[in-house]
Amino acid sequence: xxxxxxxxxxxxxxxxxxxxxERRNAMDISVTRNLADTFDSLVxxxxxxxxxxxxxxxxxxxxxxxxxxxxxxxxxxxxDEREMAALARSFNRYPKPIIAAVDGFAIGGGAVFAxxxxxxxxxxxxxxxxxxxxxxxxxxxxIAALQARLGAITARHILWGVDMFDGLTAHKLGLADFISxxxxxxxxxxxxxxxxxxxxxxxxxxxRLTVAAIDRESTSLDNLAIKAFAxxxxxxxxxxxxxxxxxxx
Amino acid sequence: MLEIQKNGAxxxxxxxxxERRNAMSVGLSRxxxxxxxxxxxxxxxxxxxxxGKEHGFCxxxxxxxxxxxxxxxxxxxxxxxxxxxxxxxFMNTPVIAAVDGFTMGGGLVYTxxxxxxxxxxxxxxxxxxxxxxxxxxxxxxxxLARCGPVVAxxxxxxxxxxxGVEAVRLGLADFLAxxxxAIAAAEYADKLAxxxxxxxAATKRLCAPAAGENGQVLDLMANQLFYESCKHKxxxxxxxxxxxxx
Numbered sequence: 001x002x003x004x005x006x007x008x009x010x011x012x013x014x015x016x017x018x019x020x021x022e023r024r025n026a027m028d029i030s031v032t033r034n035l036a037d038t039f040d041s042l043v044x045x046x047x048x049x050x051x052x053x054x055x056x057x058x059x060x061x062x063x064x065x066x067x068x069x070x071x072x073x074x075x076x077x078x079x080d081e082r083e084m085a086a087l088a089r090s091f092n093r094y095p096k097p098i099i100a101a102v103d104g105f106a107i108g109g110g111a112v113f114a115x116x117x118x119x120x121x122x123x124x125x126x127x128x129x130x131x132x133x134x135x136x137x138x139x140x141x142x143i144a145a146l147q148a149r150l151g152a153i154t155a156r157h158i159l160w161g162v163d164m165f166d167g168l169t170a171h172k173l174g175l176a177d178f179i180s181x182x183x184x185x186x187x188x189x190x191x192x193x194x195x196x197x198x199x200x201x202x203x204x205x206x207x208r209l210t211v212a213a214i215d216r217e218s219t220s221l222d223n224l225a226i227k228a229f230a231x232x233x234x235x236x237x238x239x240x241x242x243x244x245x246x247x248x249x
Numbered sequence: 250m251l252e253i254q255k256n257g258a259x260x261x262x263x264x265x266x267x268e269r270r271n272a273m274s275v276g277l278s279r280x281x282x283x284x285x286x287x288x289x290x291x292x293x294x295x296x297x298x299x300x301g302k303e304h305g306f307c308x309x310x311x312x313x314x315x316x317x318x319x320x321x322x323x324x325x326x327x328x329x330x331x332x333x334x335x336x337x338x339f340m341n342t343p344v345i346a347a348v349d350g351f352t353m354g355g356g357l358v359y360t361x362x363x364x365x366x367x368x369x370x371x372x373x374x375x376x377x378x379x380x381x382x383x384x385x386x387x388x389x390x391x392x393l394a395r396c397g398p399v400v401a402x403x404x405x406x407x408x409x410x411x412x413g414v415e416a417v418r419l420g421l422a423d424f425l426a427x428x429x430x431a432i433a434a435a436e437y438a439d440k441l442a443x444x445x446x447x448x449x450a451a452t453k454r455l456c457a458p459a460a461g462e463n464g465q466v467l468d469l470m471a472n473q474l475f476y477e478s479c480k481h482k483x484x485x486x487x488x489x490x491x492x493x494x495x
Contacts, residue, residue, distance in 0.1 A: 097406070119403050149399045177403055194408045198380050199483035205384040205474040206405045209467065213398035 004031045005038065006056050010189060012049040012196040014042055019056035026065035027109060029080045036087045043095060049196035049203070052188050053117060054101040060126070063108025070246035077247065078140075078230045084109060085141030085222045088116040092145070092214045095204055097195055101188035102126045102167065102176065112142030115149055115175050118207065119191065121184040122167035122176035130161035136238030140229040144218035149174045250277045251284060252302055258295035258442040259435070260288050263302035271301040272311035273355050275326045282333045289340050295442035295449075298434050299363055300347040309354020309377070312491035320495040324386075324476045330355060331387030331468040334362040338391075338461040341450040343441055347434035348372045348413065348422065358388030361395050361421050364453065365437065367430040368413035368422040375410035382484030386475035390464035396420040 006017040016038060018025040027035075042048045055061055064084070069077055088109075091098050100117035105127040112130075114120055122128070132139045139146075139159050146155040150173055158173070171179040180187040195203065232238050252263040262284055264271040281299075288294045301307055310330075315323055337344050346363035351373040358376075360366055368374070378385045385405050392401035396419045404419065413430075416422040426433035441449065478484055479495065488495055 118399075119406075148397060151397070174397070174400070177400065191408055195406060198406070198408075199382040199478075199481060201481050202379040202381075202383050202478050202484070203406060205478050206379055207402060208474065209384060209389050209405065209471055210393075210398045210402040213393050213401070 005034050007038065011193060012047060013052060013189065013192045014048050014050075015052045015054065015185075015189070017054050017056035018061055020065075021057055023065050023067065024058055024062040024105075024107075025055040025060065025110070026062040026068070027084065027113075028065040028068035029083060032080070032084050032087055036083075036090075039087075039090070039094065048096065049200050050097045050099060050192040052099045052101055052185075052192050053113070054185050054188070055104060057104075059104030059110070060100070060102040060106040060114055061110025062105065063110045063112075066241075066245040066247075072247055074230065074233050074242075074247075077233075078226060081140040081229060082226055085226060088113050088142050088145065089218050089222060091116045091118070092218070093211055095207075097192070097203060097207065099188050099192050099195075101184040102128070102170075103184045105129070108132055108139070109141075111175070112139060112145065116142055116145040119178070119188075120170075120176040121178045121180055121188040121191070122170050123180050123182065123184045124167045126167040126170070126184065127164055128166070128170045128175065129164040130159055133159070133161050135241045136235060137229050137232035138225060140226050141222045143221045143225055144216055145214070146175075148214040148216070250274075251280050253284060255294070256435075257439065258293060259298060259438045260294050260296075261298040261300065261435070263300050264307055265302040267303050269311055269313070270304055270308035271306065271356070272308045272314075273330060273359070274311040274314045275329065277311075278326075278330045278333055282336075285333075285337070285340065285344070289342050294342060295446050296438040297342055297344045298347055298431075298438050299344055299359070300431050300434070301350065303350075305350030305356075305372075306346070306348045306352035306360055307356025308351065309356045312488070312493060315488070316492045316494075318493070318495070320476065320479055323479065323495065324472055327355075327386040327475060328468070328472055330359075331472065334359050334388055334391065335461065335464045335468060337362050337364070338457050338464070341453060343449060343453060345434050345438050345441075347426075347430040348374075348416075349430045351375075354378060354385075355387075357421075358385065358391060362388060362391045365424070365434075365441075366422040367424045367426050367434040367437070368416050369426050369428075369430045370413050372413040372416070372430065373410050374412070374416045374421065376405055376407035379406050381487040382481055383478035384471060384474050387468045387471050389467040389471055390462055391460075392421075393467075394460045394462070
């Protein structure tokens with residue numbers, strides 16, 4: 001466990017909190033791998049019945065940490081996105097419930113990671129945004145997760161990211177399942193503890209029943225999205241964004 | 250166990266087992282199946298309402314009835330109920346559910362397997378299966394068709410019951426009744442029954458493939474997982490509380 005991911009035990013629930021305040025909880029490849037390893041190790045821990053994913057402070061997550069990519073080539077950047085895609089995609093098949101608690105903000109990959117969780121809590125005031133298209137490329141993964149939550153039509157305009165929206169709208173659209181007046185983290189914990197107290201074999205059997213319906217073509221959609229993402233990087237607007245963050249265009 | 254009333258072209262089927270909170274026994278499920286079949290063949294019937302006579306719609310499987318059953322027989326009984334619920338989508342006659350009071354477990358799944366669902370604001374909706382130690386044994390396709398796979402997952406986990414307002418928000422129910430769901434459903438059924446019957450039936454058939462899609466496969470999978478879950482010690486403990494030793 002490195003400093004940028006906090007792990008707390010609350011009975012049979014583990015809370016994983018991104019803690020990169022200086023980067024608004026954006027994800028680089030190291031914290032992505034860290035998260036993947038942590039999820040792997042929690043599968044084997046029989047005392048863990050549910051996992052909560054949240055941000056430690058500020059917000060849930062700001063997506064890919066573009067600053068961390070300074071000096072990277074486009075090929076390296078695409079490769080990193082592919083690893084993030086695989087992690088987000090794995091949540092649906094993960095053999096324990098994963099609950100997202102969105103306070104503050106969920107931006108870009110952060111919003112997609114939240115939407116990829118089984119159950120999503122958001123505070124009313126949390127800011128949700130998918131700013132990929134405005135900065136010159138498409139969301140590189142998570143299309144299937146968004147479609148499962150929103151349906152094909154709403155997923156498309158949410159992915160265009162024309163406007164930011166708040167937790168109330170996220171709840172109305174189905175990006176979030178439950179709304180909290182104040183702290184989503186507190187509501188998510190109360191829910192997770194109730195879920196974790198249920199017979200776990202039945203919770204898992206139930207999760208398995210809906211895996212295929214959520215997973216419709218998620219791998220091929222992620223592959224398409226990453227290819228389209230790489231293609232977008234050649235365009236002027238994307239190049240300008242890359243230069244802004246010090247990347248080799 | 251069933252009260253059947255005909256009013257014009259609309260037949261209302263009311264579950265009437267007040268002493269068992271309208272729980273679904275195998276006998277009741279068979280009676281519903283036979284009644285639906287009879288109404289489907291009766292040309293004078295243009296819409297069917299399914300409701301509970303008192304208290305609530307249905308409290309789910311009648312666990313007390315199962316005391317004489319082996320686990321294999323319980324799983325078989327669930328398969329039979331699954332087939333009845335699944336068949337509603339493929340009938341020509343529209344079936345409208347009216348939920349007042351409560352709808353739980355298999356009762357909830359029966360409810361949402363109907364074509365149109367009315368609920369009162371304060372009706373209690375809940376799937377308590379997982380808390381008892383097993384997964385919902387059927388009806389996943391009906392949930393998928395109504396609320397999509399993500400909502401279906403957490404509704405099946407059933408961490409907390411919810412009311413009719415939330416049921417409509419989630420898509421489990423279609424209409425929120427100002428007073429009782431039974432009255433609102435009756436008004437709707439009268440209007441639906443007055444429409445050209447062949448066009449109503451053709452429309453229902455057009456929507457059946459999408460609504461029913463993987464119903465049989467998912468029911469089979471759910472039944473197998475249900476059977477395995479019931480062997481677990483927490484499930485056995487729940488059954489024992491209802492006098493069932495499996």
